[in-house]
Amino acid sequence: MDINVYRPAELSDTDRAVWTAIQAEAPCHGSSQMANPFLSPEFAEAVGRQRRDVRVAVLRDDGPQGEPMAFFPYQRTATGVGRAVGLGLSDCQGLVHRPGFGWDAGELLSACGLAIWEFDHLAAGQQPFQSSVTGTFASPVIDVADGWDSYVARMRERSGRGTRIRLALERKLARAAGEVRYVHDERDPAMLRMLMDWKSAQYRRTGRSDRFSHPWIIALVEHLFHTRTESLTGLLSVLYAGGRPVAAHFGLQSRHLLACWFPAYDPAFAKFSPGMALHLRMAHGAADNGLSYLDLGRGQREHKDLLKTRELFVSEGWVTRRHPVALAYQARRAPARALRNTVVSRPELRRPADRLLKSVGRVRAWRTAS
Structure with missing residues (x-):
């Protein structure tokens, strides 16, 4: 598998056309979530206009000149921490690929220079990432x-x-x-x-x-x-x-x-x-x-x-390589995520939390007014 990494604006017209065609055909192959506009080249490019860390990995089967088989948009820090494009904003994430295409998650991260890749709205059907899922939620x-x-x-x-x-x-x-x-x-x-x-x-x-x-x-x-x-x-x-x-x-x-x-x-x-x-x-x-x-x-x-x-259904989690950056990032992020999911999933906790947040909002409004 040949993997090349580009900034979104560097993608060729041919690559963009293939990406769009894969999305357009996805529902016919039972992958309707892959047609989500949050997975489109336009969304990756739009975020890339505002954030300089956006990249797209293009995966090909037959060398650098081969036909694109998949596209993986992501954001990357200088230390190798990767996040889904627009993490916290985007409602569908993952790798856009042709039907039946398989990939190795570790090989993909290595080619992208990532120690870890975090997601919180992973589309269904991303089998090489499934072992990294920590929770699945209804949409x-x-x-x-x-x-x-x-x-x-x-x-x-x-x-x-x-x-x-x-x-x-x-x-x-x-x-x-x-x-x-x-x-x-x-x-x-x-x-x-x-x-x-x-x-x-x-x-x-x-x-x-x-x-x-x-x-x-x-x-x-x-x-x-x-x-x-x-x-x-x-x-x-x-x-x-x-x-x-x-x-x-x-x-x-x-x-x-x-x-x-x-x-x-x-x-x-x-x-x-x-x-x-x-x-x-x-x-x-x-x-x-x-x-x-x-x-x-x-x-x-x-x-x-x-x-x-x-x-x-969408999932959250993180794909990792054996790397100290990945361990440190998980250790920092995991407790807050676990607490949030526990509160959100249990009505007896979610309602008091909502009331507390609204109280915070009232205090915030009072301070602003004064």
Whole structure:
């Protein structure tokens, strides 16, 4: 196996075309997650524009001039610590490969100059990495391949009353705030900035780390908003009531699926559940555009349980070589990750933790105001 490493911008047009073709064909071979836009060359290049440590390993079977068989995007520190591209932001990670292609994880890390490679949303089917998995988690999905009416029928089978209530959310919102209008593909950059402001306020209000306090993440999202290719389109969807935006979402779309990413809403309309109404509209729009499903992302949330039709699974862990850097990195990262997963997976711990974080958010807001 021949492995060459490049910066994303250094990839040839041929290599990029092969990468895109592998993704496009993946669902036909039972690997729908490999078609995720977070695994596209456009996402690796977009992160590479903001972070100088992004690299892509191209794996070939027949020497340097052979046909590419797989692409492995990653980030690397000077000490050889590797991370999935956009770790903490990306919702699908791994090696994009042709059907039936196998690789040796240790040989791959060695060729990339990595002592360790960390991931937290590894796609299913990455067999050479499976021995390095430390946990597997559900990623809820809304299936719309058979159309909107079919999705609604399936939801009614689960809970007829609950579905009627969810579908009536817009009528309540319209009575309170005025005519409801939905834009599936909003191209106004001002609406994107509004969404980031809402999301930033939500992070602070709930005591979470504010992703949009980092200029590079803002620049990344803005770049992706303007990206429109076969394998990645930045999709901003907005729900308006009485001419006023009340909920918005920014995600990444490929020809097969919509990867949900940053949803937020105006807290003034919280009692009308505008986020739920928005997701239903997004599902309708995705069905109309011929997508197969919406990936709601890893994590347990009430709205995901109410909307989902099934679940995909992603994994976390780290592939390592026998190296002191790998041992030191694991020793530092493992306890915090284990604690987080224990809290998130147990409702009796998650609810008090959420309340504590919201208290932190209130203190943070008070300090900011004073």
